[in-house]
Amino acid sequence: MSSHHIVREKQEPALLIANGESCDPELLGQLLEWSPFVAVLDNAIWRVLDLGFKVDAWLGDFDDNPDFELVRAQQYPLEIVHTPDQNKTDLDKGIEFLIERGFPAVNIVWATGRRADHTITNMTNIIRYKEQIKIVMLDDYSKITPLNGSFKKWYAKGTPISLIPVGQVDGLQTEGLKYNLHDESLTLGYRTGSSNEAAEDGFVRIRYAKGDLLLMECWD
Structure with a gap:
């Protein structure tokens, strides 16, 4: 459990942290307060470690052979999930992981900004999951939701x-x-x-x- 509040597992949105531009710390803090489960994607873990908050799962292809023990030491207990499929983006893998775990909704941060190709892919790929999970993608200037009819x-x-x-x-x-x-x-x-x-x-x-x-x- 990553929240300071009493929230029930899978009744509040999970939080998925990608590796684009950081959002305002106040926004991130508000989301963390009410997230029963926090997942972080690949190399974003190092930025999370710098910020010092707790996450529940770390997903990635781990091609650069990261120091797993270092991360575990700072994030114990931590579920580490190897996601090597090169035909899917890191964000796709993260969303599908949460769907498989039965989460009805997810808030996504750090998925826009920085590389334009990653931004447009992340914003448009979320429509493929509109019937499986409620998605809200947030940054400092926008809130994006795929509609379903x-x-x-x-x-x-x-x-x-x-x-x-x-x-x-x-x-x-x-x-x-x-x-x-x-x-x-x-x-x-x-x-x-x-x-x-x-x-x-x-x-x-x-x-x-x-x-x-x-x-x-x-x-x-």
């Missing part, structure tokens, strides 16, 4: 909301946005639903017929 949530007026298709999304309809969509299509690279916002205090509703869609709440 329909969505409803209460927002304060003016909350920034962007709808970004991964490929093409058809039959998209929204309610409660400043610029609503009415049975329309979005296509990455041609037309997206960026920089929209909640029109009033109240529920925003989104549904679509086909495709993969990311909901992004972004701020400056």
Whole structure:
């Protein structure tokens, strides 16, 4: 258990730490407080050791032969999981590990920033797991969630909301946005639903017929 609070295993989101740009320590601390299980990916472990917080599992292909005993000494007890599949990203492996363990939800940090190829791959690959686990990817400026056909949530007026298709999304309809969509299509690279916002205090509703869609709440 990695939280200072009493949280029940698999009733709160797990926390998955990738190896992109670090987020604000306050955000990380808030997530750690309520995470029953924390997993870290490959070389991010060294940054975690520097920060001094406890994790439960360390996943990686470990091609650089890290000092396992050094890590174990600072993180005991620690589950070390070898994930050598080169056809999957580290983030894919981490999400699939949590799905196999039965977690219903995961918060992901340190998955954006730094390398642009890693960032766009991480943000778009999460759609493949939308039916298996609830995913929220966070950094200092955004909160990204893959939708699964329909969505409803209460927002304060003016909350920034962007709808970004991964490929093409058809039959998209929204309610409660400043610029609503009415049975329309979005296509990455041609037309997206960026920089929209909640029109009033109240529920925003989104549904679509086909495709993969990311909901992004972004701020400056």
